[in-house]
Amino acid sequence: MTSRKKFAQNTRATVFYTIMFAVSLIWLYPYIWLFLASFKPWNEIYTTFIPSHFTLKSYSYILSIANQMGYPFLRGLLNSIFISVAVTVSVVITSALVGYAVAKVQFSGSKALFNFVIYQMLFPGFMFTVPLYIVVRSFGLLDTYAAMIVPSLMSAWGVFMFSQSFKSIPNDYIEAAKIDGANFFWVVFNVMIPLSRSTMAIVTIFTFIGIWDNFMWPLIVMQSHPKMPLAVLLAVFNKTYGSYVGPILAGSVIQTIPMVIIFVIFRKYFLQGISMSFK
Amino acid sequence: MKSNVRTLKRVENIKGWFLSGPYWIFAAIFFGYPFIWLVVLAFSKWNFISPRETVWLYNFVKLFRDPMFWTVTWNTTRFMLYFIPMALSLSIALAIAFARAKRFKTFFAMSFLIANVSSGVAYSIIFTQLFSTNGPVNNFLYNHFGIFIPWFSDPNLAMFSIAIMVTWKFIGYYALIFLSGLQAIPKELYEAAEIDGATKWTQFWKITLPLLNPSIVMVMVLAITLTFGIFTEPFMITGGGPLNSTQTFMMVIYTDAFLKYEPGYAATMSIVAAGLSFALILLTRKLIERKVDFA
Numbered sequence: 001m002t003s004r005k006k007f008a009q010n011t012r013a014t015v016f017y018t019i020m021f022a023v024s025l026i027w028l029y030p031y032i033w034l035f036l037a038s039f040k041p042w043n044e045i046y047t048t049f050i051p052s053h054f055t056l057k058s059y060s061y062i063l064s065i066a067n068q069m070g071y072p073f074l075r076g077l078l079n080s081i082f083i084s085v086a087v088t089v090s091v092v093i094t095s096a097l098v099g100y101a102v103a104k105v106q107f108s109g110s111k112a113l114f115n116f117v118i119y120q121m122l123f124p125g126f127m128f129t130v131p132l133y134i135v136v137r138s139f140g141l142l143d144t145y146a147a148m149i150v151p152s153l154m155s156a157w158g159v160f161m162f163s164q165s166f167k168s169i170p171n172d173y174i175e176a177a178k179i180d181g182a183n184f185f186w187v188v189f190n191v192m193i194p195l196s197r198s199t200m201a202i203v204t205i206f207t208f209i210g211i212w213d214n215f216m217w218p219l220i221v222m223q224s225h226p227k228m229p230l231a232v233l234l235a236v237f238n239k240t241y242g243s244y245v246g247p248i249l250a251g252s253v254i255q256t257i258p259m260v261i262i263f264v265i266f267r268k269y270f271l272q273g274i275s276m277s278f279k
Numbered sequence: 280m281k282s283n284v285r286t287l288k289r290v291e292n293i294k295g296w297f298l299s300g301p302y303w304i305f306a307a308i309f310f311g312y313p314f315i316w317l318v319v320l321a322f323s324k325w326n327f328i329s330p331r332e333t334v335w336l337y338n339f340v341k342l343f344r345d346p347m348f349w350t351v352t353w354n355t356t357r358f359m360l361y362f363i364p365m366a367l368s369l370s371i372a373l374a375i376a377f378a379r380a381k382r383f384k385t386f387f388a389m390s391f392l393i394a395n396v397s398s399g400v401a402y403s404i405i406f407t408q409l410f411s412t413n414g415p416v417n418n419f420l421y422n423h424f425g426i427f428i429p430w431f432s433d434p435n436l437a438m439f440s441i442a443i444m445v446t447w448k449f450i451g452y453y454a455l456i457f458l459s460g461l462q463a464i465p466k467e468l469y470e471a472a473e474i475d476g477a478t479k480w481t482q483f484w485k486i487t488l489p490l491l492n493p494s495i496v497m498v499m500v501l502a503i504t505l506t507f508g509i510f511t512e513p514f515m516i517t518g519g520g521p522l523n524s525t526q527t528f529m530m531v532i533y534t535d536a537f538l539k540y541e542p543g544y545a546a547t548m549s550i551v552a553a554g555l556s557f558a559l560i561l562l563t564r565k566l567i568e569r570k571v572d573f574a
Contacts (some may be wrong), residue, residue: 108296126553134542154306
């Protein structure tokens with residue numbers, strides 16, 4: 001009786017885990033296919049799943065021959081890294097400082113500031129695409145790195161996240177630091193931020209991935225290939241040379257890998273961020 | 280003492296304005312100023328170069344008479360009709376499976392979430408290839424079932440195919456939201472139901488689903504917001520076709536502003552699209568939001 005019950009339970013568990021693994025593999029399949037296809041000889045891309053032999057032809061094509069055709073992908077990768085890092089560093093620092101003002105400084109505008117941040121988050125970003133283009137254009141910033149970086153240097157969402165996290169830190173910590181003669185920069189960077197490490201990680205990851213993956217805005221403001229981020233360069237290349245499937249897939253791998261690495265390293269914070277940022 | 284308090288207050292004021300000053304200035308330039316432009320544009324006819332002409336409500340009248348606007352509204356509706364039921368049911372099922380899994384938890388969660396961090400351009404390229412006429416999905420279907428599906432080339436199917444892609448990308452993310460909702464439901468409720476002889480199926484409909492209400496509302500709001508922002512997939516894969524069946528609001532805003540040089544009309548379109556998404560979110564909340572009492 002008990003052994004039969006146990007057997008039934010074991011069978012159920014086996015079926016459950018088999019299904020879960022199968023479905024997980026279906027979800028991973030596009031990535032696996034992409035990765036394998038980028039190393040395939042070009043005539044095998046659609047015909048085999050496992051390539052007969054691995055070749056770097058697609059990578060050498062996208063990194064060197066495409067470069068000679070006016071599509072500098074290595075530079076595109078560096079552009080993406082530069083833009084994403086610059087925006088992320090700025091957003092984290094400014095959000096922490098402004099978040100501190102919202103949460104811990106009792107000044108005449110603190111309520112207005114908090115309400116304004118919430119108000120800003122109400123509007124969907126797409127409403128501002130066209131007018132922001134006109135603003136950036138009127139500053140003469142079209143087709144410059146500044147066009148991609150400057151409008152994202154501060155973020156209402158980042159301020160909101162930091163202020164919520166700072167509010168939960170007792171004032172005693174700040175008072176103690178002040179008695180030791182610390183100014184507020186020191187307090188923010190050496191007391192507040194270390195105490196809200198997971199908020200910092202969440203703001204960092206989501207900002208970085210958001211900018212790395214941003215497509216429409218750089219597509220609109222950038223014209224010259226050498227200054228384009230990887231996503232836009234890849235899209236433009238794909239529009240003109242869509243039949244070069246191998247190199248395009250290699251480009252997609254290069255475009256995706258950094259995000260996957262960041263995700264795998266910081267998965268703990270990523271999971272936290274999903275359940276936290278919407279509460 | 281009193282003057283002490285006053286100086287303290289002054290110090291706090293200086294500190295607060297000093298810290299938040301740059302943010303106010305930044306927001307004035309990159310939020311306030313574009314906001315004014317948005318309103319100005321909506322009342323203007325302009326091609327970026329020649330003098331701007333104020334046409335008051337002309338753009339709005341034009342919009343409601345524009346067949347493209349109605350096509351896009353219909354496309355957006357269709358997308359939501361495919362995407363929201365698919366995403367909701369699959370991600371709730373996935374969340375229940377996550378809650379059940381004792382082992383390999385991280386592997387399962389990672390497999391589904393890695394789809395979510397894929398770059399929009401790269402995953403559009405992958406799915407173009409996977410679903411292409413002679414791509415692996417059609418090869419598989421043809422070899423095993425003798426059928427062939429024109430995923431992106433059939434006007435009735437193209438939007439559905441995009442909905443499948445977006446579902447692939449987002450259900451891991453939504454499932455985690457549901458998982459935290461599931462974990463908030465007290466175990467005692469299920470134990471009590473078990474004693475009363477309720478089947479698992481009844482428990483799901485009478486306990487799980489009603490108590491997941493806050494998560495359901497949250498996911499629906501996220502899904503609606505996402506729907507109105509779709510751009511990369513149609514831009515990369517279908518270009519809005521076939522027969523405009525995958526034109527989205529963002530595609531039309533992009534085309535009108537930057538290819539047809541009608542920023543005024545595009546701004547009007549974005550205001551109306553934002554209004555529609557707001558209205559839809561309010562309607563959703565009104566229709567399905569319930570006060571959940573865990574006691």
